[in-house]
Amino acid sequence: MKLLWLFLAFALILLGLATLWLPIPTGVPLLAAGTITLIAADRRAARLLRRQRKALPRLNSLFVWLEDRSPVRLGRILRRTRPASATGARPLSVPLLNSPGRSPHP
Incomplete structure (x- = not known):
């Protein structure tokens, strides 16, 4: 079944x-469907895409955009390839004023 x-x-x-390159826009949807099918069927392909997403931030941002806008099942398949550094946990850029040891004025 996997071979199929x-x-x-x-x-x-x-x-x-x-x-x-045809004027009818079928190329991009077919490429997307093929990529998602390949990721779902083969773990090595998912690992390869995860490494590429980690190495290329623009590629990762494109896939994050696709994850957010795709149906639930397809988004779940794409999220499997999200690198560990891009799981959604973002560092705080503003220090917390209420935390102990911090003064409200810098």
Whole structure:
């Protein structure tokens, strides 16, 4: 069954690449469907995408944008490839004034 999903993913990616330059906008959706199918079917592909997202911040921001706007099931598949540093935990940029040991005036 896994082989069937991998074949389908590669077929979608190849069709997407072949139709990317046509005036009918079918290339990008086919590439996206192929990528999501490949990630869902193969752990190595998910790990490879996770490493690429960690190394390339612009690619990661594109995938975060896709995660937020895709249906729940597809977003869950894409979130599996989110690098550990991009899990949504952001450092505080403003110090807490109520915390012990801090004065309200710098």
